[in-house]
Amino acid sequence: MSAMLNASGIIKNFPGVQALRDVSIEVRPNEVVGLIGENGAGKSTLMRVLAGSYRPDGGSLTLDGEQLRMRSPRDAARHGIGMVFQEQSLVLNLTVAENIYLGEEDRFTRFGLVNWRAMNAAARRQLAKIGIDIDVTARTSELTFAARQMVELAKALTLEEVVERQLLILLDEPTSVLNAADIEVLFARVRSLKSRASFVFVSHRLDEVLAISDRVYTMKDGAVVAKHRAAEVTAPELHEIMVGRGLQAEYYREARQLAPRDTVMVEAKGLGANGAYHGVDLNIRAGEIVGIAGVVGSGREEVTRTIGGFLQHDAGEMRIAGDMVRFASPEPAVRKGIGYVPRERRLEGLVMFLSIAENISLADLSSVMRHGAIDYGKERRLAADWIKRLRIKAPGPDAACRKLSGGNQQKVVLARWMTAGSRILVLDHPTRGLDVGAKEEVYELVRDLSAQGVAILLISDTLEETIGLSHQVLVMRDGEITARFDASPGKKPNQVDLLRAMV
Amino acid sequence: MTLIPGRIAAVFGGRRWRSLAPLAVLIVLCVLIAIANPNFIELRNLVRLANSAAVPLTLAMGLTFIILMGSIDLSVEGTLSVSAMVVVLLAANDANGNDYGWWAVLAAVVAGTAMGFVSGLIQTMLRIPSFMATLGMWFIGLGLSVYMLGGSAIRLNDASIRDLALHRFLGLPVAVWVAFGAFLLAAIIQYHTKLGRHILAIGGDEDVAKLSGVNVTRVRITAFALAGFFFGVSGVLAAAQLGQSHAVIGDGRLFAAVTAVVVGGTALTGGEGGVVNTLIGVLIVTVLANGMILLGISPYIQQTVQGLMIIAAVALSLDRVRLRIVK
Numbered sequence: 001m002s003a004m005l006n007a008s009g010i011i012k013n014f015p016g017v018q019a020l021r022d023v024s025i026e027v028r029p030n031e032v033v034g035l036i037g038e039n040g041a042g043k044s045t046l047m048r049v050l051a052g053s054y055r056p057d058g059g060s061l062t063l064d065g066e067q068l069r070m071r072s073p074r075d076a077a078r079h080g081i082g083m084v085f086q087e088q089s090l091v092l093n094l095t096v097a098e099n100i101y102l103g104e105e106d107r108f109t110r111f112g113l114v115n116w117r118a119m120n121a122a123a124r125r126q127l128a129k130i131g132i133d134i135d136v137t138a139r140t141s142e143l144t145f146a147a148r149q150m151v152e153l154a155k156a157l158t159l160e161e162v163v164e165r166q167l168l169i170l171l172d173e174p175t176s177v178l179n180a181a182d183i184e185v186l187f188a189r190v191r192s193l194k195s196r197a198s199f200v201f202v203s204h205r206l207d208e209v210l211a212i213s214d215r216v217y218t219m220k221d222g223a224v225v226a227k228h229r230a231a232e233v234t235a236p237e238l239h240e241i242m243v244g245r246g247l248q249a250e251y252y253r254e255a256r257q258l259a260p261r262d263t264v265m266v267e268a269k270g271l272g273a274n275g276a277y278h279g280v281d282l283n284i285r286a287g288e289i290v291g292i293a294g295v296v297g298s299g300r301e302e303v304t305r306t307i308g309g310f311l312q313h314d315a316g317e318m319r320i321a322g323d324m325v326r327f328a329s330p331e332p333a334v335r336k337g338i339g340y341v342p343r344e345r346r347l348e349g350l351v352m353f354l355s356i357a358e359n360i361s362l363a364d365l366s367s368v369m370r371h372g373a374i375d376y377g378k379e380r381r382l383a384a385d386w387i388k389r390l391r392i393k394a395p396g397p398d399a400a401c402r403k404l405s406g407g408n409q410q411k412v413v414l415a416r417w418m419t420a421g422s423r424i425l426v427l428d429h430p431t432r433g434l435d436v437g438a439k440e441e442v443y444e445l446v447r448d449l450s451a452q453g454v455a456i457l458l459i460s461d462t463l464e465e466t467i468g469l470s471h472q473v474l475v476m477r478d479g480e481i482t483a484r485f486d487a488s489p490g491k492k493p494n495q496v497d498l499l500r501a502m503v
Numbered sequence: 504m505t506l507i508p509g510r511i512a513a514v515f516g517g518r519r520w521r522s523l524a525p526l527a528v529l530i531v532l533c534v535l536i537a538i539a540n541p542n543f544i545e546l547r548n549l550v551r552l553a554n555s556a557a558v559p560l561t562l563a564m565g566l567t568f569i570i571l572m573g574s575i576d577l578s579v580e581g582t583l584s585v586s587a588m589v590v591v592l593l594a595a596n597d598a599n600g601n602d603y604g605w606w607a608v609l610a611a612v613v614a615g616t617a618m619g620f621v622s623g624l625i626q627t628m629l630r631i632p633s634f635m636a637t638l639g640m641w642f643i644g645l646g647l648s649v650y651m652l653g654g655s656a657i658r659l660n661d662a663s664i665r666d667l668a669l670h671r672f673l674g675l676p677v678a679v680w681v682a683f684g685a686f687l688l689a690a691i692i693q694y695h696t697k698l699g700r701h702i703l704a705i706g707g708d709e710d711v712a713k714l715s716g717v718n719v720t721r722v723r724i725t726a727f728a729l730a731g732f733f734f735g736v737s738g739v740l741a742a743a744q745l746g747q748s749h750a751v752i753g754d755g756r757l758f759a760a761v762t763a764v765v766v767g768g769t770a771l772t773g774g775e776g777g778v779v780n781t782l783i784g785v786l787i788v789t790v791l792a793n794g795m796i797l798l799g800i801s802p803y804i805q806q807t808v809q810g811l812m813i814i815a816a817v818a819l820s821l822d823r824v825r826l827r828i829v830k
Contacts (some may be wrong), residue, residue, distance in 0.1 A: 053714075073715045086572040089714050093707035094700070102704055103695040103716030113695045155715075 004029045011058030012045055021222045027406035033197045038437045041201050041219040047172050051083040052076030080163035082156030083170040090148055093139040098121035099140055099502030100155045126154050143422040144181035154252050167197040175203055187212050207234040218242055252468030253488045256447040260288035265424050272315030276302035286453040291470030293498050299479035300459050307339035308334030308426045339417025343429035344350040349413045352402035357383035359401050359412050363421035387414040407438025427458045463495045475501040511669025525768045525783045536794035557682035557790040558737050563763040564689040565733030567781045570764050573706045574633035576730050579760050580753030581644025582618040586611040586738025588648035591748040594661035607688045612735040619731020623724030649750045656749035659742055668741035678740045689778040702726050706773025764786045767817040
């Protein structure tokens with residue numbers, strides 16, 4: 001079968017980084033192409049090139065044999081290429097219909113006035129076509145994430161009303177905010193739409209990619225390193241290619257899990273906070289990693305936020321390195337040597353517009369002060385040192401944090417707390433949104449910290465990670481600790497036992 | 504097509520009680536003032552009320568679009584004074600021999616629109632925040648008009664323009680009807696045109712609007728020009744009402760307009776609210792001012808009350824806790 005879209009030798013450079021090096025892919029008619037790779041492998045950049053958001057620095061794009069030059073997403077739309085974004089791209093204060101036809105109002109405009117009734121009817125038809133029942137006059141903010149995703153898909157498909165060729169729909173991690181049932185619905189739609197459009201599907205979850213795609217491209221370091229027919233490859237094989245190392249072999253660095261020291265760094269007795277949790281007893285010793293497992297609403301998030309200083313406890317007592325404390329804000333917690341590594345790096349972890357150097361020194365500026373003034377040379381040397389030690393991939397200490405990949409941003413957060421001399425770290429989903437390779441680097445770092453005697457409290461998305469990293473696992477349910485498991489190397493509890501205590 | 508009354512019903516249809524709050528405040532205010540001083544509901548006073556709402560309403564219509572977009576226009580007073588200066592100097596006046604009649608009005612409105620257009624250009628082309636761009640335009644406009652007026656008050660002698668304020672139609676001065684026309688125009692633009700929708704989309708999420716193919720630059724420039732248009736009309740009304748133009752013709756107008764928009768429930772963060780809200784807001788501000796005069800409250804205290812009101816309105820209009828950062 002001949003290609004519909006052909007990208008060959010695509011090159012895209014950003015300051016200090018070559019994001020795409022000679023990438024070639026093709027998409028055939030009525031086909032779903034999967035695109036996988038670690039964070040920073042270049043998947044998103046490639047998608048943006050295909051969607052007209054980025055102009056490539058080299059290479060060529062052809063569509064049905066014709067040379068394609070796109071200067072904007074609008075140009076791409078004119079050629080029948082639509083994108084469903086990872087970060088949802090709906091304007092929440094507008095209605096469903098208004099979103100679907102945002103930018104296309106001219107089709108419903110006569111004498112300068114927009115005919116909303118006609119627009120609503122068209123939107124209703126469009127949603128009916130993909131078999132979805134959503135009120136088109138509802139405000140988008142009132143919809144669930146899954147419904148919004150469907151609206152986005154409908155919006156991308158409106159292109160077929162104006163473009164005289166088969167559509168190419170780019171799905172950039174559409175499943176990251178969906179639950180399993182919604183993912184099935186989305187996949188069913190994509191399969192039924194294959195007769196009318198081709199798709200490029202990007203996801204972190206390999207099993208999903210294999211389930212929906214006809215062919216799969218694997219990217220690594222800005223290049224395509226493999227292509228397979230989906231039927232002829234398994235998830236572990238793809239993983240091997242993607243990361244270039246085995247999955248289970250020493251994944252959590254268990255051999256480096258040392259016995260904790262004797263000093264108790266965090267001690268909680270009968271801790272409770274306004275109904276979120278109660279009667280929590282907790283001990284974390286220097287060099288120990290304590291994981292808390294529990295479902296949403298179990299109270300584990302609140303316990304970590306209490307230790308980080310974001311939530312004040314109102315019952316029981318807490319001692320940090322022997323001193324009785326009750327934090328009203330994170331600032332005294334930081335002064336007590338507690339570093340909080342949040343799940344939302346973008347919102348809470350880093351000041352994205354500041355450089356790596358400025359972010360690292362943020363929690364303890366005195367480390368780079370001399371005679372009461374900031375010593376910029378010292379600040380940069382400090383940052384350069386961390387970049388080397390933690391293998392942070394960045395052009396240099398002056399690079400803005402917003403330009404780094406997720407894993408590298410996380411390393412900067414950790415570097416900051418180490419600079420501030422934190423003896424206690426609260427890791428709140430430390431590997432969320434990171435790819436496998438970046439996760440392993442974070443695990444390596446966590447082991448380093450633990451070996452240096454840092455006490456660590458961990459909550460994580462997966463039980464496997466909680467069990468794999470921790471010395472001790474606590475299980476919480478309905479605001480109480482329901483079980484405690486020893487998790488020494490070789491004596492790790494199994495997931496089923498934990499689950500039994502969780503629900 | 505949903506007509507304006509339907510849209511009004513949707514705004515006040517009670518999706519959230521907050522959208523009803525401004526209307527409730529207006530009603531309570533009217534009742535309280537009427538109890539304290541029954542003169543408040545005399546026809547003569549109501550006409551006076553409508554008359555004093557005319558200029559703020561017209562101004563606030565323009566400002567609503569800018570605030571809906573998440574921006575701010577501080578050039579209200581500068582643009583208004585330029586427009587008033589243009590109409591007075593081109594129509595029959597006591598300083599020069601011009602007598603262009605209604606062409607002067609047209610020129611004044613064009614001048615206002617041009618000022619807004621320039622603000623839009625500065626903001627989008629030089630990428631200067633609207634706050635700074637319009638702060639500059641405020642003083643450019645003010646300086647220009649005071650210079651052209653030679654620092655003194657110049658009388659407007661054109662009788663037909665003066666009639667905007669003096670002539671009555673169905674018991675109300677023509678200026679009030681003009682302001683009402685401005686409201687209808689603004690409502691049509693907001694609820695029934697692409698421009699109105701795109702302004703709302705930009706206020707809601709500019710990046711997404713851009714990705715959807717909205718020409719953000721063009722919408723922004725058009726919105727500022729539109730605001731300038733309304734400010735220009737207000738300048739003409741103000742000059743007609745005062746029968747002259749002078750250096751301080753714009754004094755206090757910015758505060759009144761911003762208060763009206765905010766009290767009406769349009770969010771300073773953009774994307775929420777609209778010209779119907781602003782109509783209520785203007786009435787609240789005007790009724791309160793009128794009521795305080797009727798009750799014999801000191802003008803200085805009146806100002807203080809207005810200041811308190813604007814802070815209270817913002818405090819109530821948003822779920823403050825949800826705002827992560829306040830700048």
